[in-house]
Structure formats: structure tokens, C-alpha cells
Amino acid sequence: MPTDLSALRARVENAANVLGRCWPLQSYIAANPLAGFEDRPFNEAVRHARALFDGCGYPRANQLRYAWNAGAIDPDHLQERLRAHEQTGPLETLLAELEGAEIRSESPAPRADDPLNRIMAKWLAVFLDQGQAAWSMPHREKGFYAAWREVAPYDTQIPNRASLRTLPERAVDALAAGLDGHPESQWEAILQHHLTALPGWAAFIKWRVQARHDAWQAAHPITLIGYLAARLHTARALGLSVTPNNERSAANRRPPNDDEYAERAAPWLEAWEATYREQLLSDLEIAASTTAQASASPRPNAQLVFCIDVRSEVIRRHLEETGPYETFGYAGFFGLPMQYEAHGTDARVELCPPIVDPKHRIRETPTADSGDAATHDRWQAWAQAGRSLVKSLKQNIAAAFGFVEASGGLFGAALAARTLVPNWLRTGREAWTARIPQPDDFCDLTLDRTPEADTPDGLPVGLAVQEKAAYAEAAFRLMGWDRFAPVVVFTGHGSETANNPYQSSLDCGACAGHPGGPNARVLAAICNESEVRAALRERGIDIPDDTVFLAAQHNTTTDAVQFFATPALTDTQAQIVAQLERDLNTAQDHATAERAPTLRGADLKRSTADTERRAVDWAEARPEWGLSGNAAFIIGRRALTSQCNLEGRAFLHAYDWQADANGTALAQIMTGPLVVGEWINTQYYFSTVDNAVYGSGSKITQNVVGNFGVWQGNGGDLMTGLPLQSLQSDDTTPYHHPLRLMAVVQAPVDRVKRILNRNAQLRMLFDHEWMALAVMDPEQNNAVCRYQPGGTWQDESEPSASTTEDAASVSEPERAMSV
Amino acid sequence: MDATNNEPNWRTEHSLHPLKKIEIIVKGKRETFVQDLLEESGVSGYTIHRNVAGKGTSGFHEGNLLFNDEASLVMFFAVSDESKIQTIIDGLTPLFEKSSGVMFVSDTEVVRLKKFVGKASEQ
Numbered sequence: 021m022p023t024d025l026s027a028l029r030a031r032v033e034n035a036a037n038v039l040g041r042c043w044p045l046q047s048y049i050a051a052n053p054l055a056g057f058e059d060r061p062f063n064e065a066v067r068h069a070r071a072l073f074d075g076c077g078y079p080r081a082n083q084l085r086y087a088w089n090a091g092a093i094d095p096d097h098l099q100e101r102l103r104a105h106e107q108t109g110p111l112e113t114l115l116a117e118l119e120g121a122e123i124r125s126e127s128p129a130p131r132a133d134d135p136l137n138r139i140m141a142k143w144l145a146v147f148l149d150q151g152q153a154a155w156s157m158p159h160r161e162k163g164f165y166a167a168w169r170e171v172a173p174y175d176t177q178i179p180n181r182a183s184l185r186t187l188p189e190r191a192v193d194a195l196a197a198g199l200d201g202h203p204e205s206q207w208e209a210i211l212q213h214h215l216t217a218l219p220g221w222a223a224f225i226k227w228r229v230q231a232r233h234d235a236w237q238a239a240h241p242i243t244l245i246g247y248l249a250a251r252l253h254t255a256r257a258l259g260l261s262v263t264p265n266n267e268r269s270a271a272n273r274r275p276p277n278d279d280e281y282a283e284r285a286a287p288w289l290e291a292w293e294a295t296y297r298e299q300l301l302s303d304l305e306i307a308a309s310t311t312a313q314a315s316a317s318p319r320p321n322a323q324l325v326f327c328i329d330v331r332s333e334v335i336r337r338h339l340e341e342t343g344p345y346e347t348f349g350y351a352g353f354f355g356l357p358m359q360y361e362a363h364g365t366d367a368r369v370e371l372c373p374p375i376v377d378p379k380h381r382i383r384e385t386p387t388a389d390s391g392d393a394a395t396h397d398r399w400q401a402w403a404q405a406g407r408s409l410v411k412s413l414k415q416n417i418a419a420a421f422g423f424v425e426a427s428g429g430l431f432g433a434a435l436a437a438r439t440l441v442p443n444w445l446r447t448g449r450e451a452w453t454a455r456i457p458q459p460d461d462f463c464d465l466t467l468d469r470t471p472e473a474d475t476p477d478g479l480p481v482g483l484a485v486q487e488k489a490a491y492a493e494a495a496f497r498l499m500g501w502d503r504f505a506p507v508v509v510f511t512g513h514g515s516e517t518a519n520n521p522y523q524s525s526l527d528c529g530a531c532a533g534h535p536g537g538p539n540a541r542v543l544a545a546i547c548n549e550s551e552v553r554a555a556l557r558e559r560g561i562d563i564p565d566d567t568v569f570l571a572a573q574h575n576t577t578t579d580a581v582q583f584f585a586t587p588a589l590t591d592t593q594a595q596i597v598a599q600l601e602r603d604l605n606t607a608q609d610h611a612t613a614e615r616a617p618t619l620r621g622a623d624l625k626r627s628t629a630d631t632e633r634r635a636v637d638w639a640e641a642r643p644e645w646g647l648s649g650n651a652a653f654i655i656g657r658r659a660l661t662s663q664c665n666l667e668g669r670a671f672l673h674a675y676d677w678q679a680d681a682n683g684t685a686l687a688q689i690m691t692g693p694l695v696v697g698e699w700i701n702t703q704y705y706f707s708t709v710d711n712a713v714y715g716s717g718s719k720i721t722q723n724v725v726g727n728f729g730v731w732q733g734n735g736g737d738l739m740t741g742l743p744l745q746s747l748q749s750d751d752t753t754p755y756h757h758p759l760r761l762m763a764v765v766q767a768p769v770d771r772v773k774r775i776l777n778r779n780a781q782l783r784m785l786f787d788h789e790w791m792a793l794a795v796m797d798p799e800q801n802n803a804v805c806r807y808q809p810g811g812t813w814q815d816e817s818e819p820s821a822s823t824t825e826d827a828a829s830v831s832e833p834e835r836a837m838s839v
Numbered sequence: 840m841d842a843t844n845n846e847p848n849w850r851t852e853h854s855l856h857p858l859k860k861i862e863i864i865v866k867g868k869r870e871t872f873v874q875d876l877l878e879e880s881g882v883s884g885y886t887i888h889r890n891v892a893g894k895g896t897s898g899f900h901e902g903n904l905l906f907n908d909e910a911s912l913v914m915f916f917a918v919s920d921e922s923k924i925q926t927i928i929d930g931l932t933p934l935f936e937k938s939s940g941v942m943f944v945s946d947t948e949v950v951r952l953k954k955f956v957g958k959a960s961e962q
Contacts, residue, residue: 026876026930033872034937230871375909692907780898781910 025192027204032195032244035211038072041374042223042740044150044728047533048524049374050647050703052790053714053741061809062760062789067282072216075706075713078285079292079758081119083708086754087292088115094295101287101294118288121281136255137218139177141735143168143250144221148228149726150236154415161239165191165246172250180257187253191246198252198262206263213264214251215244220738222247224729236728289758293792296651297762301794301804303664304654304764308802311659320346321596322507324572325499327352327528327536328693329513330650331576333661334668338610342603347658348499349672351693352530354510354543355494358382359479362538363393363459364400368478371531371539373696380487381479382542384463392457399456438638442518443629446636460585465538467545488546489555495543496561498685500657500676504567507596510544511581512536513574515646519638521724522743526576526646529700530693537573541584544569548587568593577644578631579611580604615668618645620749641719641745648747648756650704653697655689656766656796671697677767677798686767687775691782694763698791701761707741708748708758715741761791769797769805769813776807787811855948858955859924862916863931864891865940867902867909872934877917880926883955885917897939918947918955 040053052058054077057065066077079087087093088111098111107114131137146157147164159167166189173184188194199207215222225247228237252262321344326332328349336347357372363384370378386393413423437445466473466482473481483491514535515526524533531539546552547569556563571584581604589597612627619642623630634643645668652670654661661672673689680686707715716722716739722730729738747756765772772795776783786793786807793807806814865873870887877885890902891912902911917927924944931942949955 024929026880026926027933029872029876029879030930030933033869033934037937232871375907377908687901691910695907695910778899778901779910780900783898 024204025196028192028196028199028207029245031204031207032211032248035208035215036222036226036244038069038212039215039219039223039226040740042220042227042729042738043374043533044224044227045521045724045730046524046728047370048522049533050525050529050700050742051374052699052702053706054702055699058788058790059784060788063282063286065788067279070282072212073219073713076281076710077706078282078289079709081115081122081285082752083754083758084118084285084288084292085115087757088288092295092757093288093292094298097294097298098288098291101290104290105283105287107284107287114284115288118281118284121284132260133217133255135177136251136258136260137737138735139175139254139258140247140251141218141221141731141737142177143172143175144218144225144247144738145725145731145735147240147242148224148236148728150728152724152727163191163240163246164242165194165249167240168246168250169194172254178254178257180259183257184253187249191243191249194249194253195245198249198256202263209264210262211248214248214255214262217251218737220729220731220740223740224738292757293759293762296757296759297792297794300652300666300670300762301764301796304660304796305802305804307663308660308766308796310663318344319503320344320505322346322509322600323348323505324509324511325350325354325495326511326574327513327530328653328671328673328697329528329530329576330647330668330671331644332513332574333666333670333672334614335574335579335581335607335611336672337662337665338607338614339603340662341610342606343599345600345603346505348501348674349658350495350499350674351696352512352528352536352539354512354536354539355491355498356380356539356542358539358542360384360538363463364397369532369534371534371536373530373692374532375692375696378479380483381466381481382538383466383473383481384459384538385466386459386463392462396457396459396462438518442637443633446632465542465545467542467549483546485549485551485555488549488552489559492543492547492552492556493559493561494688497679498688499674500679500685501561502676502679504563506566506593507568507570507600508544508547509570509572509583509600510540511572511574512538512540513576515644516575516577516635517643518636518640520643521722521730522719522746525742525746526644529647529696535573537571537584540571540573544571544584566590566592570597575635576646577635578628579608579615581608615645618749618755645755646742646746647700647704650697650701650761651757651759652762652764653694653701653791654764654766655686655694656764660766660796660802675766677771680767683767683771683775686765686771687779690763690765690772690775691779695782695785697763698761698785702790703741704747704756705758705760707746708754708756711741711744711747715739715747716743719743719745760789763791763793764796765793766796766798766802768799769795772807773813776811783811853950855950856952857946857948858918858952859921860916860918860945860947861924861927862914862943862945863927863940864893864912864914864942865934866900866938867911867913869934869938869940870913873913873915873931876927876930877915880919880930881923882917882919882927885915888914895939895941918949920956 038056040055041051043049054065054069057069060068069075070077095111102108147160147167149156157167157171159170169184169187172178173181175181188197199210202210222244225242225244228234228242229244231237255262323346324339325348326336328351332349339345340347353372357376357379359368359378359381360371361368361381361383363386368381372378413419469480469482469484512535513528514537515523517523517526527533528536530536553563568587568589570586572581574581586597609628612631616622616624616627616630634640649667649669650671654670655673655675657676658674673693675686675689711717716730717732721732722743723734725731731738747754749755785791787809789809795805796802797805808814863873889911891914892901893912900912928942928944934940
């Protein structure tokens with residue numbers, strides 16, 4: 021590879037730094053759209069991003085007005101923050117000035133590169149299609165650039181399309197040719213300009229490049245170089261310059277007083293955050309002082325482990341009120357980095373966070389003598405055949421007309437039933453499903469290492485005993501368990517929603533946007549194995565013989581908790597489970613009653629039935645709130661939070677500082693789940709403050725493209741964030757409060773300092789104010805200590821050791837770079 | 840050691856051949872880029888060490904493989920002739936303008952030259 025081409029690849033990599041990450045709809049992951057800017061302070065990052073994406077980085081004036089009127093911004097905090105930003109004047113006047121400084125959304129003037137964007141979005145949509153199109157683009161197996169090069173010369177939207185016939189065969193050569201005449205010093209600016217013209221599409225390509233094992237990427241590969249080569253040559257064929265200056269007219273840039281808006285909005289955001297955080301810390305301090313006096317509780321009847329997800333807090337609180345139960349928060353993939361192959365499908369689903377690679381494959385396989393499997397498979401086959409037939413009839417040119425004539429009445433009746441009596445349909449479907457055996461009833465999980473089931477291109481199937489013990493041990497150590505109840509339930513979670521392309525955004529983020537039930541089943545089954553218990557005993561974890569582990573799934577739309585098939589239970593265990601099921605039903609009613617007033621139009625008297633209707637109503641744009649409202653991440657014992665109503669706004673990770681003397685578990689929690697919490701929080705933040713740029717606009721005008729994404733109307737950029745209806749109660753009333761995440765850690769402050777000193781990446785997020793950190797030190801009577809950007813701690817005069825740099829360590833890499 | 844035409848073949852097979860070695864340390868998220876660069880530079884092979892810890896100008900980096908594969912550092916090393924190593928240097932130099940990472944290039948010697956350079960280069 022010639023030298024300049026290897027430099028070109030690096031320039032493309034650098035230019036793509038500013039792009040966020042975008043996963044396909046089936047595994048939607050909430051991630052910071054400004055992840056590429058996290059190496060800069062927050063206020064600087066949002067201004068840079070505004071210049072590139074034209075997006076607002078601070079809450080809108082109407083959102084701040086709403087918070088101010090609702091009393092969510094404390095006047096004292098506001099005055100203090102305004103003084104810090106050197107802003108003075110009556111608050112109402114300042115707010116009015118803030119509203120005046122906001123850029124009104126106007127129809128943007130046409131841009132010179134609009135035709136280019138339309139053409140590129142069209143080619144990307146047809147190439148990347150994942151089975152939605154009836155007719156696929158030809159030559160896709162050759163890769164994007166090669167396929168485009170074959171077909172684009174026939175695109176009548178490109179005036180000088182004949183010029184495309186003579187392009188180089190290799191994408192990298194074509195890109196170099198496209199940049200011909202521009203020195204290397206200009207490459208990054210040009211490439212970044214073209215990548216940020218359609219940032220959603222570019223972000224999705226970036227994901228595809230990194231997802232090497234994705235089946236669609238393997239079958240139809242695409243690279244950023246291929247896309248940029250096609251884009252630059254299309255621009256030239258349209259008679260456009262490839263340089264940034266000429267292509268986007270200056271008239272479309274935001275006026276300079278937009279910076280004024282950022283300056284004016286910053287103290288209001290900070291005061292809003294301070295108001296929430298101070299209240300939270302005050303509540304926790306009171307709770308800590310109360311519970312410190314409480315004596316140790318007797319052995320609970322059951323312990324339930326939920327995901328750290330903010331939605332778990334509500335159901336946990338209501339369940340704990342019903343009886344002698346303990347609940348814990350743990351990452352919803354239960355620490356199992358696994359790929360899951362459900363019965364009757366070849367698809368392998370990755371059930372672990374996006375920052376973890378799966379390491380094991382777990383298959384659902386029917387037990388040897390199961391007649392139920394045959395019954396289930398027969399019905400599945402019929403249902404699949406029916407769906408295929410209907411799709412063929414709808415898409416076949418000749419059949420479509422007759423099919424509509426013949427089936428119109430049936431479809432009309434189904435449409436009416438779905439709209440008018442969705443609950444009735446749900447009941448009918450459940451009754452029908454209950455008659456057909458489900459895989460959960462007749463399948464086992466391949467938990468044991470099964471080398472003969474391995475495939476050359478796949479992960480090892482099953483786990484060795486020591487691996488099983490290691491995952492179980494990690495779970496108990498991270499959560500700081502010191503005792504086991506007769507019944508322990510690992511509870512994954514998933515959403516239930518109809519006609520919703522964003523369903524996976526409501527499922528478990530720690531399972532890459534899938535329900536976490538399978539992970540719960542695997543960990544429960546592992547913990548029931550006698551060999552694993554023996555291995556755990558050697559590792560110092562003694563599970564009593566009278567403890568059984570069960571798996572369940574929390575339906576976050578209806579707050580129902582359903583058990584998976586249970587192993588044989590003793591009489592005592594069976595009694596506890598029966599009572600637990602009743603108490604879970606009570607907790608469901610209480611939890612839905614608490615949530616109902618937040619959902620517009622909810623039936624407050626029949627809140628559970630109302631959530632069940634939302635779960636199946638195909639016209640319901642707000643089935644549930646997902647993680648809306650999230651603002652805090654609390655790492656500590658449940659005793660710290662159990663007396664507080666956290667209103668479903670806090671991630672809760674169980675942690676016992678006394679069981680983790682060397683801080684290993686806390687380091688794992690802070691560099692894993694907490695970082696994912698920051699991803700989620702920033703996604704909700706930016707989707708709220710500028711829904712058109714960082715979110716995905718209204719669901720009403722969205723269309724699914726290629727089965728992997730959405731766009732507005734019938735073209736344009738791929739929308740990467742959350743829809744308006746996931747964040748706002750109506751067009752003007754925000755539901756999600758755009759506040760940056762507050763991490764609260766109950767641990768000795770020296771331990772947290774050590775962890776920050778050893779994890780520069782994590783410390784950067786606090787130093788750059790992407791999230792805030794407070795430590796409640798149990799060795800100092802739970803006194804609150806706040807981390808300050810730069811490495812100091814509030815109420816402490818001495819700077820942290822983390823702020824000093826070792827000169828020797830600086831010089832060595834620099835010398836190496838000069839080689 | 841000097842090999843003359845009169846000496847038996849086994850002597851020449853065990854002689855050492857000078858080559859260049861490159862060691863690269865980058866953040867986990869750059870693994871794909873560096874791997875592609877190495878593949879396309881024409882080097883015959885390379886080694887990857889994942890979950891490397893250490894300290895640089897931006898502070899200490901330590902991976903926690905249980906929950907975060909991306910936080911750790913990745914180390915590559917490869918051995919090849921000077922021109923291929925130069926291609927890698929030319930691809931990494933612009934990268935390090937924008938993201939953290941280091942590379943070290945040093946002289947090294949190998950016995951089985953064919954393992955590290957193609958036949959053409961050997962001739």
C-alpha cells in the first residue's frame with residue numbers, strides 16, 4: 021500500500037472521530053451523540069458540535085421556563101451560578117433575555133449540497149437494506165463502492181453520470197482521486213465536512229465497520245472510505261466543489277449570537293442540576309443516618325436481583341413494602357457476556373453491553389423426548405408460512421389487486437379491533453399462546469461446555485464449571501452479598517409495545533437492546549448446579565442447601581414480573597414463591613398507579629389495565645417512558661436508598677464497601693455500568709435539548725428505512741436519537757429533565773480517588789463535566805465529598821495526586837513518536 | 840557471523856537477518872483501524888496483546904475486562920522490512936495527531952527471514 025494511501029486511511033479515521041455511534045433498530049443502544057467530543061470540556065464540546073451539526077447543546081428556553089415555573093430550579097442556586105458566570109439582573113429579565121437570544125426554528129434555506137445529500141441517502145438506503153425492499157440493489161456482495169460504481173452511471177438524478185464509468189476500481193484509489201488537487205493538510209477538513217453532512221448515515225456506517233461479525237456487514241460490506249469516494253465523485257458529477265466553503269452557503273450557518281444563548285443558558289442548566297442533586301444528597305444523608313441506627317434484619321424470604329435500570333427502582337420499592345424481601349441492582353446482563361440462540365431461529369443475539377464482546381454461545385435446545393417441541397414447531401411453521409404468503413400476495417404485482425379485493429374486509433376488521441379493543445386482542449392472543457407449548461417449557465439451555473456444537477465461525481458453546489463459578493462469584497462479590505434467602509430471583513427486563521420501531525430502546529440496554537430474561541435464566545441455572553456451588557464454596561461463597569435460584573422477567577410497560585419455568589421446589593420454597601407472586605401482583609398495581617399520572621390520558625383508577633392496553637395498542641405513541649427522567653447513578657447498599665422515593669430517576673447498583681477492601685468491585689462498577697449510564701444519560705439529554713438534530717423527531721412522521729433505521733418522511737439523514745414522544749408529554753411539555761448524570765458512590769473517599777487515578781478515561785468524564793461525582797464516605801459518617809473538575813474535592817484543600825503529571829512518563833512516548 | 844559458499848547449508852539457515860520491529864500501543868477502540876493498517880501494509884503477521892495497562896501523558900489506563908473491553912489499551916507488534924514498517928508509520932503518524940497512542944520502532948534480527956518478508960523481498 022503506497023504511503024499516501026495509508027495516510028489517507030488515517031485521515032478518514034480522524035475525520036470520523038466526531039461521529040457518534042448508531043446501532044440498528046433491532047439493538048438500539050442509547051449512546052452519547054457527542055462521544056467523539058468527550059475529550060473536551062462539556063461547554064467547549066457542545067459549541068464545537070454546534071458548528072458541525074448545527075445542534076443546540078443546552079436546554080431550550082421553553083424547557084428552562086418550564087423548570088423555573090415548576091420550581092425545579094432553586095433561586096439561591098440560580099443566583100450563585102449566575103454570579104459565577106458574571107451575569108446580573110432580575111431573574112425574570114434574565115429569563116426573558118435568554119428567550120430572546122434563542123434561535124427560533126425556521127425553515128432552513130436550501131443548501132447547495134441538498135441534491136448531493138438526497139442522492140447519497142438514496143444509495144445508502146438501497147445498499148444497506150436489511151430485507152425490507154422487495155427488489156434488492158444488484159452487486160451488493162461486492163461492497164458499497166463497487167456496487168455503486170456499477171449502478172450509479174444509470175442514475176438519472178446525476179447530470180454528468182457518464183463520468184462515473186471511468187472511476188478506479190478500488191475505493192481508496194477513487195477517494196484519493198476525489199481529493200486530487202488538495203494537499204494532505206486539507207484532507208481532514210474536507211472529509212469531515214462530507215461525513216457530517218449526513219451524520220446519521222455516517223455514524224451507522226462507522227458502526228457497521230466496527231461490527232465485523234454482523235451478518236449484514238459480512239454479506240454486504242461497506243466502509244467510510246467507500247462511502248466518501250462515492251460521495252466526492254457524485255459531488256463532482258453534480259458540478260459541486262468538494263471543499264467545505266463553497267458547498268454550504270454562509271447564510272445557513274447559525275448567527276453569531278447563538279453563542280450568547282449557550283452562555284446565558286449554562287447557569288440555568290447548572291442551577292437546575294444543583295437543585296436536583298442537593299435534594300437527592302440531602303435525602304440520602306437523612307436516610308443514611310436513619311438506617312445506621314437500625315439493627316440487622318432477619319433472613320429475608322426472598323432476594324430479587326433487578327437491572328440497574330431506573331425503571332427497576334419503582335417496582336423494587338413497591339415490592340419491598342409488601343413483605344420480607346431484599347432487592348439488589350446489578351447490570352441487566354448479569355455479568356454474562358453471551359450470545360444467545362433461541363429455539364427455532366438461526367439468529368444469534370448478543371446479550372451483553374456494547375462495550376463488551378460476547379465470549380460464550382448459549383443455545384436453547386429441546387429436551388430429547390419432547391413432543392411439545394414438535395407441536396410448537398408445527399404451529400410456528402404454519403404462522404411463518406402464513407406471513408410469507410401474505411407478504412408475497414401484497415408485493416406481487418399481479419396478485420396485489422385481487423388480494424386487496426378479497427381480503428380487504430378481513431384486514432379492515434383486524435384494523436378496527438386493534439384500534440378499538442386492543443386489550444381484547446391481547447387476552448385472545450394470550451389464551452391462544454397458552455394452548456401452544458412455548459420453548460421455555462420444553463427447552464434446556466446448553467450451559468455445559470459442548471465442543472461438538474461449536475462452529476468454526478462461532479463462539480464456544482456453553483461454559484466450563486470454573487467459568488460458571490467465576491460469573492456467579494463476580495455477581496455476588498460486586499453486589500456485596502453476605503447471605504442467601506431460601507429463594508433468589510434474577511429478574512431481567514423487557515418492554516411490551518406494538519407497532520414501535522423503537523421497541524429495543526425500551527428493552528435492556530445492558531443486553532444490547534434486548535430483553536434480559538435469557539441471561540437471568542442462565543445465571544439462575546448455573547447457581548443451582550451442585551458442581552458450581554462446590555466451586556463457589558472453595559472461593560469463599562457458601563450457598564445454603566435450602567436456597568434455590570429462579571429466573572424472571574420484569575415487563576417494564578406493565579410492571580408485571582413473570583417467572584420462567586421453575587426447578588423442583590421444597591414445600592417452604594413453593595410457599596414463598598406463591599406468596600411472592602401475589603406480592604408481585606400487588607407491587608405491580610402500586611407501581612402502575614404511581615406511573616399512571618405521568619402518562620397523559622391514563623385511566624388512573626385502572627392503572628394496570630391501562631398499561632396493559634398501552635402494551636398492545638398499535639396507535640399508542642407513549643407505551644412507557646423508558647429511561648426518561650434519569651439523572652442519578654447510585655452505587656451503594658440498598659439501605660442507603662430504600663427509604664427514599666427516587667421517582668424512577670436513579671440507576672441503582674448494589675455495592676457493599678465493607679466487602680471490597682481493595683476496591684476491585686467498585687472499579688468494575690465505575691468503569692462499566694456507570695460509563696454505560698453516562699451513555700444513556702447523554703443520549704436522553706441531547707435528544708431532549710435538540711430533538712431535530714440529536715433525537716429523531718416526531719414518531720408521527722417517521723418511516724422505517726431498510727429495517728435498520730428511521731428517517732423523517734421519505735428521505736434525508738438517518739435519525740439516530742430518541743423520538744419526541746419518548747421525551748415529552750406533548751409538543752411543548754418536557755417529561756425528561758435534561759440534566760447531566762450525578763454519580764453517588766457510598767465508599768471511602770480514598771478508595772474512589774485510587775480508582776480515578778488508575779482510570780484516566782473515567783476521570784476525564786468527570787473532569788470534563790459530562791457527569792458529576794459525589795462520594796458518601798461511610799468511614800466518615802457518610803459525609804458527602806464532591807469531586808471537582810481538575811482533581812480536587814470540595815471541602816478539601818489539598819489537590820488530588822491525580823492532578824500531578826510525571827515528567828518522565830511524558831517524555832518517553834514523545835521520544836517514541838519522533839522515530 | 841560470515842557465511843561462505845564452502846560452508847554447509849545449515850549454517851546459512853541459522854544466520855540472523857536484520858529487520859525492523861514496530862510496537863504500537865493504542866486505545867481499545869482503535870484496534871480495528873490498526874489491524875486493518877497492518878493487514879494492508881503487507882506485513883506477514885503481527886501479535887496483539889489485549890488488556891494492557893500503563894501510564895502516558897493522559898494518565899493511567901487500566902482495563903476491566905468484566906464490564907468494559909474498550910477501556911483497556913491494546914498493544915501490537917510486527918516485524919518486517921523497512922519499507923513496510925514505514926508504511927505503518929505513515930498511517931499512524933496522522934492518527935496520533937488526534938488520538939492518544941505511541942509507537943516504537945527498533946532494529947531487530949530474525950532467523951527465518953521467509954516468515955517475515957515475502958519471497959520477492961528475500962531475493
